[in-house]
Amino acid sequence: MKEIIIRTNFNTKVGLGHFFRCKILKEKFEKKNFKxxxxxxNITKSKLTKNINILNLNQKxxxxxxxxxxxYEKIKNRDVCLILVDDYRIDFKWEKIFVKKGYIVAIIDDLANxxxxxxxxxxxxxxxxxxxxERYSKLIKKNTITLYGPQYKIISPKIKRIKKKEFNIMFYFGGGNYLYSYYEIINDLVTKLKLFKIKVKVNIVVSGLFNLNKKINNNNKHVNIIKNNYELSKIINDTSLYIGSxxxxxxxxxxxxxxxxxISVNKLQNINIKNYQDLGNYIYIKYPFTQSLIKITNLIIEAVNNFSRFKNLFLNPKIKIDKNGADRIVKILIKKIHG
Structure with missing residues (x-):
């Protein structure tokens, strides 16, 4: 059986976005009879790595x-037909070594740096x-095949449109410690729940780096602290309003x-708002946010209390995203593998 190697890196604190999109591609390739x-x-032992073949480099x-x-020592005696890389540390110097050895190398990137x-x-x-x-025009070989744009977005098959039973607000600032910078928003919102015209439930997704239980009364039935949950599909499906990274x-x-x-939590997440609006992202707070975080709380309250109007903003974006991006990527790469 031909084998596809995915070179990436992650643990329970960083790199989870890279891991999950690679995992989706892995499952697509396996359905096409690739190992x-x-x-x-370094191997991270958790539910994340269940049923996944992993080679550990043991490097710090x-x-x-x-x-x-x-x-190369790990793969030289294996029937490898593709190396897929999703790792910001890797650039042309690493890639060239494997291309020159005859491997097909595919790179997932979004930084163009x-x-x-x-x-x-x-x-x-x-x-x-x-x-x-233009972003990559001076960064790649002339014969590099480029897959650009939202038609290649990798969406989890677990993401589904469902009828929501209650109004859920989801707070999520990634797997790092960014929640420290925006805790004031959550704290203020929890004290103002009575200002909402409808019943709301606040779901706060946190990593092990931030002990929110000590800061918020966890006995509040309207507040749900979700800790160290790395499979967020169900929570996302149930979300009525998202605030976060x-x-x-x-x-x-x-x-x-x-x-x-x-809310951009670092400079890398800052974007051109005009282009982002094409995808239906109309409310965006650039990093760093220098005004009072309480203003964001007030925005959330207004959005919820006028939700029927607010949600209409997001219904008809100029560019629509579907769930076929991973299939398109896999189809193109397999075509190259088969020559």
């Missing part, structure tokens, strides 16, 4: 030359049709047309 193996720096620091040697030497470059972001191409979770929300208030 799929992840190569990561990344050096492209040492890493490439370790990876480094050169690549690969057969395929996948970036599902939207920066305007012309800008999508401008990360990969926005793809799922865009597909569901879920109303959202996006």
């Amino acid at each position: 799929v193996t992840f190569i990561i720096d 620091r990344f050096n492209y030359l040492e890493d490439s040697k370790l990876v 480094r050169k690549h030497y690969c057969d395929f470059l996948i970036d599902s972001g939207w920066y305007g049709k012309k800008k999508n191409v 401008n990360s990969s979770i926005v793809n799922d929300l865009s597909y569901l047309k879920t109303p959202r208030i996006l």
